[in-house]
Structure formats: C-alpha cells, structure tokens
Amino acid sequence: MGTMDPANSTPAVTIRDVTKRFGSVAAVDGVSLAIAPGEFFSLLGPSGSGKTTMLRMIAGFELPTSGRIELDGRDVTQSPPFDRDVNTVFQDYALFPHMNVMRNVEYGLRMKRVPKDERRTRAAHALATVRLEQFGDRKPDQLSGGQRQRVALARALVNEPKVLLLDEPLGALDLKLREEMQSELARIQRDVGITFIFVTHDQGEALTLSSRVAVFNHGRIEQVGTPREIYETPGSAFVAGFVGSASVIEGAAARALVGDDGPYSIRPERVTILAAETASSDANTIRANGQVTDVQYHGDGTRVQLQLEAGASMLAEVPNVGDQTSLPERGAKVTVGFRRSDMLSLHHAGAEPDQARAHVSRTHESGETP
Amino acid sequence: MGRDQGKLTPAESPSPRSGLRRRASRFFARHPGARVGAQIGAPGGWLLVVYIGSLTALIVTALYRLADDPTGLVTKLDTTIGFANFDRLISEPVYRNVALRTLQAAATVTIIDAIIAFPVAFFMGKVATPRTRRALVVAVTLPLWAGYLVKGYAWRSLLDPGGGALKQVLGHTPGFGYASSILVLAYLWFPFMVIPLFSGFERLPTSLLEASTDLGAKAGRTMRSVVLPQIVPSLVAGSIFTFSLTLGDFYMNRIVGGTTEFIGNVVYRQFSVDLPFAAAYAVVPIVIMVGYLLAVRRTGALDEL
Amino acid sequence: MNRFLRWGALGAIAVFVFAACGSSSGSAAKKKPTSGKTTGGSVSILAWPGYAENGSTSKDVNWVTPFETESGCKASVKTFGTSDEAFQLFNTGQYDVVSASGDSSLRSVANGDAAVIDTAKVTTYGELAPFLKSKPWNSVDGKVYGVPHGWGANLLMYNDAAVTPAPDSWSVVFEATSPYKGKVTAYDSPIYIADAALYLSKTKPELKITNPYALDDTQFAAAVALLKQQKPNIGEYWSDYLKEQEGFTKSSLVLGTTWQVITNGVQADTASPKVTAIIPKEGSTAWSDSWMVSTKSKNVDCAYKWINWITSAKVQAQVAEYFGEAPANLSACTLTTTKDFCTTFHADDKTFYGQLAYWTTPTTKCLDGRTNVQCKAYKDWTAAWDEIKGS
Known part of the structure; x- marks a missing residue:
C-alpha cells in the first residue's frame, strides 16, 4: 500500500480552507488537506485541537463556517450526512441497543432499500470481515467492548463507503485489546481498500497505522507527512514535542553546542550518556556536560533528565539491556554525546514554540479532557 | 473542632446512654438484616397498615351488600360475601358506559399529552442549550406548584361559556363538558408525561441519532427506527401517570365537566347511599391500573419510575 | 432524574389526595373554639350551610356563640352539602342534632338514627306553624321525629x-x-x-x-x-x-x-x-327542614337547648333572613329587619304552602x-x- 500522489488522481477528500467557529472560538481554523483514495490518514492532536470537529465536518454532523469540503471531487460542504458517501465509526460505537447485531449491520442497507437477500449476504460478509459471523443474533449489550467495536466497523463497512471516518475508535479499549484492534484495523483497511480517516490523540497509534498523519494544534495543521517524516523531521517544536519526546535546544545553549541560535530538537534515544568526561566535540559528534536532575524507569528504557552546563535541559534514553548498574544517579555529573546530524533544525517553528520547551511525554492520555 | 474531639469520645466520658448506643451500634453492625429491618420497619409498617389495609378494606366492602329491606329506607350492611355488586356493575349498562367513558378519557388525555410532550421533551433533551433546558424544565414543572383547585377554577373562568377569557379573546370556547375535562386534565398531567420523556431523551446518546443519519436515514426514519424504540419505556412511564391520574379524577368534571361523569363521580354519590356498591365500583379503576402495569411491565417502563 | 421522577410521582399522589379532599371542602368541619362559659356539656350540630352560623362565614353572622353563652353548652358545627351526606354523617352517631330535609329524614328514622322528639321539652313547639308539624317528612306513625325549622320552594x-x-x-x-x-x-x-x-x-x-x-x-x-x-x-x-x-x-x-x-x-x-x-x-317541589336528635346522643339536654334556641322567634328571624326561607316560628315575622319578609316568603300562607310538594x-x-x-x-x-x- 503505497501513498498515492494526490496530484495524479482525484483526491478522496479535499478540504479547502475550512474554518469552524463555535461562538468566538475557532475550533478549526483555515485547514486545507487532500487525502488520496486508499490512504490510511490520521488526524493527530491533543484534546481540543480541532481534529474531531474536522472529522464531524467531513461526516456532515457539523457545517463549516467557511471553506469547502469535497468528496471524490463533489462539493458536499452543505450536504446532510445521509447524502454523503462516507460512514463513521463512533467513539462510543453508537450501536442501536434495541436491534441485534445483524440488524445493526443491515441498517444502512435497509435505508438504501437494498433487497433483503442481498442485505443478508452483505451483512454476513461484513461480519465475517470483522470475525463476528457467529454473533448476528446477539444484542449489543451481550458483547464485549472489542466485539462492539468490530460491529460498529462492520456496520460502517457494509455500505462500502468511499471514505470511512473513525473517531478515536480504540479510545475506550484497554491496552492489550487496543493493540489487537490496531492490527485488525490495519488488516481490514488493506483488505477493503477504502480510505480511512482516523482521529486519535495517541501518537503511537497514529504512527503505527497511518500512511500519512496530519498533526493538529489549536485548530490548525502543524504538519502533514508520513509517520517517518513526522517523527524524524518534525516541522515545529509542537510536532517534535507531541509526536514522541524531544528536547528543544535554542538560543544561547544552541549557540554553545551547535553554533547558531536554532531552534533544534533531539530525540532522547539519540543521546548517549558517556562513561566519563572524555573528549570534546568534533565535527560529527557533540559532547556536553551536565547534571542528572531526574531518572525515570520506563520498562523498555530509562529516561535520564539532565541540566546541561550550556543552559538547556535534555532527555536521554538508556535502553534497559544488560547491566543496569551503570545508570547514573540523580545529582551525578555526566557527559552526554550525540551526533550533530541528530540535532534537527525546526526551520519554521510552530505557532507555540514555547510549548515544546517542556518535554512532552510519550502519550497524552492523562491530559485528555473533553 | 478537631482539637476538642479527643475529649468528647464516648470511651472517655461513658454515660448509660452512650453505652446503650454503642451496644445498639454493635448489634446492628453484626446483624445487617436487623439494621435493614429497623430502617424500613416503620415506613414498611405504615405502608402495610394504611395502604394495603385500606385497599383490603375496600375490596372486602365491595363483597358486602346492603341488607334486604322491604321499606327501601334502611341501609344496613349485609356482610355475606358475594359478587352481587359486581353483577350489577356488569348488568346495568350505565356503569359500563361510565367506566368506558372514564377509560376513554384516560386514554385520550394520555395520547394528547404524549403527542405534545414528545417534541417538547425532544427539544429539551436533545436540542436546547443547557441554559434553555433548565429554563424549560422549570417552565414545564412550574404549574405543579399551584394547587389542583386553583388550576381547575382558573380554567373554569377561561372556559366559561358565559363570557370567559376564551370566549372573549377567541370568540369560541368548548364550554363546560367532556371536551373541557379532557383539555384541563391533559393540561394538569402534562408535566408527568414530559419529565420522564425528557429524562429519556437526555439519556439517549446523540451519537445514535448521528449514526442513523450517517447510515442514510432521514429525520423521520431516524425518529421511527431509532428514537421511538429507545424512548418507549419513558413514554410508558409517563403514561402510567397520565392514565392513572385521569382514571381516578372526578372533581375536574364538577369544575369544568358540565354534566360529564366519570367512575369517581358515581362512587362519590353512591358512597353515602350504597357503600358496598361504591366500593365495588372503586375497585374497577384499580383493576384497570393493575392490568395496565402488568401489561407494560415487560417494556421496562417500571424501571423508569 | 430518577429521584426527580419519584418526587414527581409523590406530587401526583398529593394532587390526587387534595383533589379528593377538595370534594368535601365545602363540608369541612367548622369548629369554633369555646367562648363564654361552658358549664353544661356540649352539643355537636350537623347543619345545612347557613343554619348554624358561628361567625366563621361572616363575623356579623353568629347565633351559635350567643347560644353557648346563654345555655352554657359548647357547640361545634359541621355543615353538609347534600342530604345524602347529611344522612351518612348522622348515621355515624357522632352528631347530636341535624337539620334534616325530607329526603333524608325518613332514612334516618328507618335506620334508627333519629330519636322520637319529646315535644314537651321543646318550649317553642307551640309557637311553630301547625301546618309544618307531624308531617310525613318529620313524623312516622304519629310519632314526632323532627321539630320544624323553616321551608322554601324549589x-x-x-x-x-x-x-x-x-x-x-x-x-x-x-x-x-x-x-x-x-x-x-x-x-x-x-x-x-x-x-x-x-x-x-x-x-x-x-x-x-x-x-x-x-x-x-x-x-x-x-x-x-x-x-x-x-x-x-x-x-x-x-x-x-x-x-x-x-x-x-x-x-x-x-x-x-x-x-x-x-x-x-x-x-x-x-x-x-x-x-x-x-x-x-x-x-313546585319544596323542602321543609326539621331538627332531629340522634338516638346515640349523650348530650340530649344540650341538644334540646339548641332546638329551643334555633326555633325561638328571635333566632328564627335571623336565620330566615340570612338564609332566605320561611321561618317555622311565625312569631319571628315581627322581628325581621325587612318588614314584609314573611309576606315575601309566604310564611303564614297556608294555601301557598299547600301547593308545594315537599321533599319526602x-x-x-x-x-x-x-x-x-x-x-x-x-x-x-x-x-x-x-x-x-x-x-
């Protein structure tokens, strides 16, 4: 599944300068996007960044204040949801509690007056796709969370929409089930080939599943790119901080270490703690002295927070392999080293560079509030 | 407070009363059954004596009859158990007609309330902003604070065919009669329909409505296929109120009903003349209500109450 | 919300109960606290509204308190709205006297609720219009059960x-x-x-x-x-x-x-x-009301005192004028504030009286x-x- 070049074919979804205001608040502020057919496209961002509002405008539950939305080249900006060839998988699944699984899945086909026999066949096929063929007679409240999730998926997929919209569909599942469903989603998307637009606040999920990711912040898109691009060449301090962890070095500290004002970002796993205060920087490697301010055990690795003598704070990640006695303790003086090329220049820092100064933890779930 | 607490512990200042309290506490802590018994004992006993007792008395009285008397003047109870009163209820068409009229009124009031309350409650539960919603809840329940008679006589002066407000403003009034009784009863019991519906709509996830439109259903179809089936328990819960309240009402007939009579009017008149017969007739609405509750039990509406 | 509903249900029941109470509000007991000395027992009066006024309807309309003062009997008054109600209440035996209309009097007699009147103890009996006494609605088999009070046509x-x-x-x-x-x-x-x-x-x-x-x-x-x-x-x-x-x-x-x-x-x-x-x-049909004494009365003395009081010329003039009926005691006709009151009501008009069909x-x-x-x-x-x- 390669990313299609948007220029070569009509995009499945085109968003042109869309703004949505609720009163004086701009939930979505001048967003433009083109999503190619067959993409697994994620809208990633913290709570309140406008990603869900964007999805609801594509679905037709909200109308944009200004701008234009096209599906497969057709302007649907003002169309009601039932006139759009998209279907949604809701965060709370929104299964009809009074209908059994089969009737839930058939619902969309019934609305389109698909004959009964065909309806049954297609619904059964959709249930097979999500591996629930035996559950047609159950009521939603007799299913587990993961099973409900898959019914919701089948109910949307059975309509063979051009675009499937998924609004944090895995948010309510526990970790293990979420990981299972992630690979399930990826498999299904590969099998059916429908464009998926996936809203999530979980950067790990976005990076794992997507062909491309749009990072939202304050109603705007900070960066659009493949997961690798987003992670390895973040376009802004916000993206650097939000997608994975990064230390941002700028100003005097950057001048001392690199030679100009920056800003630069560096991933913790690219920072090595050296055994002793050894050699100084050379053309490829930068070394700096600092003091350990915090040590956090993270299972697969240990994060060491440092205050550099050059004046910046920096995170280093030490993989938890082999001998752990070499880990520095809080207050210890250490030397860190990293490649000059791992210092990523944040050319056009995002709207809120100061946000990225703090080290953003790997996931943002704890901060998620409606 | 915190500083003083130490001085006040029962352990340090034992008194016969606190000792007894401690013993009682210990007893109840060890016997949770006794605790529950003590808690519900008093109200439970009250319920048993006053409520069940009076109901039993009513049913037993219904099985008595007036003693035979050649003059037709003596009203002595004959406590032989029998179904003479019920035979009379069935054999004399007027009592059947009055019962059917009462039943029809209860059904009509319920339907009118349901039809009006449905969109109002939908708006309150699903459309209105929290602020408007609060205002509407207050507006809808406000009439409950005025007394039954106050509202009844206010409506009487509105409906008065001899120059009431309706006559003067609209030029027409239904006057005093069956239609007015229905109208005023529907007005009186409206909050009892709208509140359960509102709470039903409030609990109905908006995503269900969105899912339905998303899957291609237009508004009407969504109402029929998704909203209505979900709201039926609330609708039935409301109807239990409107239905039973109308079934038991008779005084509104005196205020605005003209010559209309319901079961209650007959019971009221017969009460001082033929008590067992009045009791037998009073059993009719109870039987209807029990039947109704049994019929709706399966819808889950009783969980709504 | 469930809690709210539960209160709503309670409210509904309350409304229902009040509605039921409202139906009898017109006949609610109007007990008046004792005034004056009450040395000699009490009397419990069951009366049509307007027959035994104790000032609770209108402060100026009161002939019960003067009775209490004069007789020393404490009087409590309960009014009723219909003859059926009167019969039912009198049947309970809780009332000493009742102002019975003809459509309840015979029922009270037949049920043994009304006692034979000892006319010798009714000091006013001689003053009462002869055409009202020992009539089918206040006597049975020649025995007097009721002392005439007043009458009127429908x-x-x-x-x-x-x-x-x-x-x-x-x-x-x-x-x-x-x-x-x-x-x-x-x-x-x-x-x-x-x-x-x-x-x-x-x-x-x-x-x-x-x-x-x-x-x-x-x-x-x-x-x-x-x-x-x-x-x-x-x-x-x-x-x-x-x-x-x-x-x-x-x-x-x-x-x-x-x-x-x-x-x-x-x-x-x-x-x-x-x-x-x-x-x-x-x-026309008409009504002619009589005072009856309960067979279960423990206050017979005060009951007769009340009957003597209410059928006395002075009080009869007050009641008749207040209520708008012909007084049974014709001596009242000279005491009414309106001069020709008794003429208007044909109080002494035997022919007029004869044309009417009295409730029986x-x-x-x-x-x-x-x-x-x-x-x-x-x-x-x-x-x-x-x-x-x-x-």
Whole structure:
C-alpha cells in the first residue's frame, strides 16, 4: 500500500480552507488537506485541537463556517450526512441497543432499500470481515467492548463507503485489546481498500497505522507527512514535542553546542550518556556536560533528565539491556554525546514554540479532557 | 473542632446512654438484616397498615351488600360475601358506559399529552442549550406548584361559556363538558408525561441519532427506527401517570365537566347511599391500573419510575 | 432524574389526595373554639350551610356563640352539602342534632338514627306553624321525629334578558324543544326526579301521579325518561348554591331550579344580569327542614337547648333572613329587619304552602296511600340518578 500522489488522481477528500467557529472560538481554523483514495490518514492532536470537529465536518454532523469540503471531487460542504458517501465509526460505537447485531449491520442497507437477500449476504460478509459471523443474533449489550467495536466497523463497512471516518475508535479499549484492534484495523483497511480517516490523540497509534498523519494544534495543521517524516523531521517544536519526546535546544545553549541560535530538537534515544568526561566535540559528534536532575524507569528504557552546563535541559534514553548498574544517579555529573546530524533544525517553528520547551511525554492520555 | 474531639469520645466520658448506643451500634453492625429491618420497619409498617389495609378494606366492602329491606329506607350492611355488586356493575349498562367513558378519557388525555410532550421533551433533551433546558424544565414543572383547585377554577373562568377569557379573546370556547375535562386534565398531567420523556431523551446518546443519519436515514426514519424504540419505556412511564391520574379524577368534571361523569363521580354519590356498591365500583379503576402495569411491565417502563 | 421522577410521582399522589379532599371542602368541619362559659356539656350540630352560623362565614353572622353563652353548652358545627351526606354523617352517631330535609329524614328514622322528639321539652313547639308539624317528612306513625325549622320552594329562576318570553311553565327546562339548550340547570340530587314527576302529573295526567314522591314502576320510568331527555339541555347541575349563583351571574346559565337564597344572591350582585324566580303553573317541589336528635346522643339536654334556641322567634328571624326561607316560628315575622319578609316568603300562607310538594324520602310503601303497588324507594332513585347523569 503505497501513498498515492494526490496530484495524479482525484483526491478522496479535499478540504479547502475550512474554518469552524463555535461562538468566538475557532475550533478549526483555515485547514486545507487532500487525502488520496486508499490512504490510511490520521488526524493527530491533543484534546481540543480541532481534529474531531474536522472529522464531524467531513461526516456532515457539523457545517463549516467557511471553506469547502469535497468528496471524490463533489462539493458536499452543505450536504446532510445521509447524502454523503462516507460512514463513521463512533467513539462510543453508537450501536442501536434495541436491534441485534445483524440488524445493526443491515441498517444502512435497509435505508438504501437494498433487497433483503442481498442485505443478508452483505451483512454476513461484513461480519465475517470483522470475525463476528457467529454473533448476528446477539444484542449489543451481550458483547464485549472489542466485539462492539468490530460491529460498529462492520456496520460502517457494509455500505462500502468511499471514505470511512473513525473517531478515536480504540479510545475506550484497554491496552492489550487496543493493540489487537490496531492490527485488525490495519488488516481490514488493506483488505477493503477504502480510505480511512482516523482521529486519535495517541501518537503511537497514529504512527503505527497511518500512511500519512496530519498533526493538529489549536485548530490548525502543524504538519502533514508520513509517520517517518513526522517523527524524524518534525516541522515545529509542537510536532517534535507531541509526536514522541524531544528536547528543544535554542538560543544561547544552541549557540554553545551547535553554533547558531536554532531552534533544534533531539530525540532522547539519540543521546548517549558517556562513561566519563572524555573528549570534546568534533565535527560529527557533540559532547556536553551536565547534571542528572531526574531518572525515570520506563520498562523498555530509562529516561535520564539532565541540566546541561550550556543552559538547556535534555532527555536521554538508556535502553534497559544488560547491566543496569551503570545508570547514573540523580545529582551525578555526566557527559552526554550525540551526533550533530541528530540535532534537527525546526526551520519554521510552530505557532507555540514555547510549548515544546517542556518535554512532552510519550502519550497524552492523562491530559485528555473533553 | 478537631482539637476538642479527643475529649468528647464516648470511651472517655461513658454515660448509660452512650453505652446503650454503642451496644445498639454493635448489634446492628453484626446483624445487617436487623439494621435493614429497623430502617424500613416503620415506613414498611405504615405502608402495610394504611395502604394495603385500606385497599383490603375496600375490596372486602365491595363483597358486602346492603341488607334486604322491604321499606327501601334502611341501609344496613349485609356482610355475606358475594359478587352481587359486581353483577350489577356488569348488568346495568350505565356503569359500563361510565367506566368506558372514564377509560376513554384516560386514554385520550394520555395520547394528547404524549403527542405534545414528545417534541417538547425532544427539544429539551436533545436540542436546547443547557441554559434553555433548565429554563424549560422549570417552565414545564412550574404549574405543579399551584394547587389542583386553583388550576381547575382558573380554567373554569377561561372556559366559561358565559363570557370567559376564551370566549372573549377567541370568540369560541368548548364550554363546560367532556371536551373541557379532557383539555384541563391533559393540561394538569402534562408535566408527568414530559419529565420522564425528557429524562429519556437526555439519556439517549446523540451519537445514535448521528449514526442513523450517517447510515442514510432521514429525520423521520431516524425518529421511527431509532428514537421511538429507545424512548418507549419513558413514554410508558409517563403514561402510567397520565392514565392513572385521569382514571381516578372526578372533581375536574364538577369544575369544568358540565354534566360529564366519570367512575369517581358515581362512587362519590353512591358512597353515602350504597357503600358496598361504591366500593365495588372503586375497585374497577384499580383493576384497570393493575392490568395496565402488568401489561407494560415487560417494556421496562417500571424501571423508569 | 430518577429521584426527580419519584418526587414527581409523590406530587401526583398529593394532587390526587387534595383533589379528593377538595370534594368535601365545602363540608369541612367548622369548629369554633369555646367562648363564654361552658358549664353544661356540649352539643355537636350537623347543619345545612347557613343554619348554624358561628361567625366563621361572616363575623356579623353568629347565633351559635350567643347560644353557648346563654345555655352554657359548647357547640361545634359541621355543615353538609347534600342530604345524602347529611344522612351518612348522622348515621355515624357522632352528631347530636341535624337539620334534616325530607329526603333524608325518613332514612334516618328507618335506620334508627333519629330519636322520637319529646315535644314537651321543646318550649317553642307551640309557637311553630301547625301546618309544618307531624308531617310525613318529620313524623312516622304519629310519632314526632323532627321539630320544624323553616321551608322554601324549589323555584324556577330565569335571566330576564336571555329568557323571552318569560316562562310560566317548567316545560322550558324539561322539553327537548327548549331554546335554552346547554344553559339550563337542575338540582344535582336523586330527589330532583320528583320535579320531573310533578311536571308529568300536570302534563301527562294519564300517568295518574298524585304525589311526586310516590312513584310506581311506570310513573318512575316516565320521570326518568323525561330527565334523560332533559340532560342535553343541562349546562351544569348544581348542588353547591354558590356554583349556581356564579352560573347566573356570568350568564353561562340562564334558567333552572333554584332556592330563594340563591336568587337573593344573584339579585344582590350589581354586576349580575337581572333574574326573576317564580313558581310555574305546574307548581313546585319544596323542602321543609326539621331538627332531629340522634338516638346515640349523650348530650340530649344540650341538644334540646339548641332546638329551643334555633326555633325561638328571635333566632328564627335571623336565620330566615340570612338564609332566605320561611321561618317555622311565625312569631319571628315581627322581628325581621325587612318588614314584609314573611309576606315575601309566604310564611303564614297556608294555601301557598299547600301547593308545594315537599321533599319526602320515597319508600316502597307508597306515600300517596296506594297499597296495590310497590313504589320506588330512595335507593332506586339514586340508581336512576346514576343512570340519568352517567348516560
């Protein structure tokens, strides 16, 4: 599944300068996007960044204040949801509690007056796709969370929409089930080939599943790119901080270490703690002295927070392999080293560079509030 | 407070009363059954004596009859158990007609309330902003604070065919009669329909409505296929109120009903003349209500109450 | 929300209970705290509204407190709205005396609730109009059970402007051809069947009705049929006289049966249309009330003291004028504030009195003396009234 070049074919979804205001608040502020057919496209961002509002405008539950939305080249900006060839998988699944699984899945086909026999066949096929063929007679409240999730998926997929919209569909599942469903989603998307637009606040999920990711912040898109691009060449301090962890070095500290004002970002796993205060920087490697301010055990690795003598704070990640006695303790003086090329220049820092100064933890779930 | 607490512990200042309290506490802590018994004992006993007792008395009285008397003047109870009163209820068409009229009124009031309350409650539960919603809840329940008679006589002066407000403003009034009784009863019991519906709509996830439109259903179809089936328990819960309240009402007939009579009017008149017969007739609405509750039990509406 | 609902349910029940209470609010006990000395026991009085006023209706209308002062008996008063209610309450034995109308008096006698009156203890008995004493509604087999209080006719009242030509017959209230459909009123009690019977006794002589309270099967059926035919004419029945007064004042009612006291009320209201009350050519039914003493009374002494008080000339003048009825004690006629009060009410007019058919409790033994047939008893009248009103 390669990313299609948007220029070569009509995009499945085109968003042109869309703004949505609720009163004086701009939930979505001048967003433009083109999503190619067959993409697994994620809208990633913290709570309140406008990603869900964007999805609801594509679905037709909200109308944009200004701008234009096209599906497969057709302007649907003002169309009601039932006139759009998209279907949604809701965060709370929104299964009809009074209908059994089969009737839930058939619902969309019934609305389109698909004959009964065909309806049954297609619904059964959709249930097979999500591996629930035996559950047609159950009521939603007799299913587990993961099973409900898959019914919701089948109910949307059975309509063979051009675009499937998924609004944090895995948010309510526990970790293990979420990981299972992630690979399930990826498999299904590969099998059916429908464009998926996936809203999530979980950067790990976005990076794992997507062909491309749009990072939202304050109603705007900070960066659009493949997961690798987003992670390895973040376009802004916000993206650097939000997608994975990064230390941002700028100003005097950057001048001392690199030679100009920056800003630069560096991933913790690219920072090595050296055994002793050894050699100084050379053309490829930068070394700096600092003091350990915090040590956090993270299972697969240990994060060491440092205050550099050059004046910046920096995170280093030490993989938890082999001998752990070499880990520095809080207050210890250490030397860190990293490649000059791992210092990523944040050319056009995002709207809120100061946000990225703090080290953003790997996931943002704890901060998620409606 | 915190500083003083130490001085006040029962352990340090034992008194016969606190000792007894401690013993009682210990007893109840060890016997949770006794605790529950003590808690519900008093109200439970009250319920048993006053409520069940009076109901039993009513049913037993219904099985008595007036003693035979050649003059037709003596009203002595004959406590032989029998179904003479019920035979009379069935054999004399007027009592059947009055019962059917009462039943029809209860059904009509319920339907009118349901039809009006449905969109109002939908708006309150699903459309209105929290602020408007609060205002509407207050507006809808406000009439409950005025007394039954106050509202009844206010409506009487509105409906008065001899120059009431309706006559003067609209030029027409239904006057005093069956239609007015229905109208005023529907007005009186409206909050009892709208509140359960509102709470039903409030609990109905908006995503269900969105899912339905998303899957291609237009508004009407969504109402029929998704909203209505979900709201039926609330609708039935409301109807239990409107239905039973109308079934038991008779005084509104005196205020605005003209010559209309319901079961209650007959019971009221017969009460001082033929008590067992009045009791037998009073059993009719109870039987209807029990039947109704049994019929709706399966819808889950009783969980709504 | 569930909690809210539960309160709502409680509210509903409360409303229901209040509604039920409201129905009897007109007859709620009007107990008055003791005033004056009450050395000699007490008396519990069951009376039509307006018969035993203790100042609770209007501060200036009070002849119960002076009774307490004079007799030393503590008096409590409970009013009733209908004769059925009076009968039922008197039957409980909680009341010492009752102002009984003819449609409840015989029932109270038959049920053993009313005691034979010792007329020797009624000091005023000699002053009372002879034509009111020992009548079928206050005596049985020559024994006196009731001391006459006062009487009045069930008149036909009409709105002068709305009802033209002025009626002289009950036909405008009974006949299906009445042009006043929906604006007629009638007294809401089984005893009203007698009004229909009285009308039929004149308009259908072939029924041979001689006493409207003594109806055999055929006669009774004819009267009931007439009332069923009348029902569409009726806007509202009345038993509470304020309700009838309001109907005429607001013109939702324009004609129907009435009591003089109601007519007085309407005429006294300047905002009200002009009304006239007449006795139509067919005659009228009427009521004649008597005081009865309970067989279960433990306060017989005070009970007689009350009867002596309420039938005394002075108090009779007050009651009669306040209520709008002919006093039983004719000596009262010289004491009324309105000079020709007794003339207006034909208090001493034996001929007038004779034209009226006084409420009497119907029994199986025909009151007109027929022995070859059984007459319909009050219980049948009540059932028939259900049938008329419920139809």
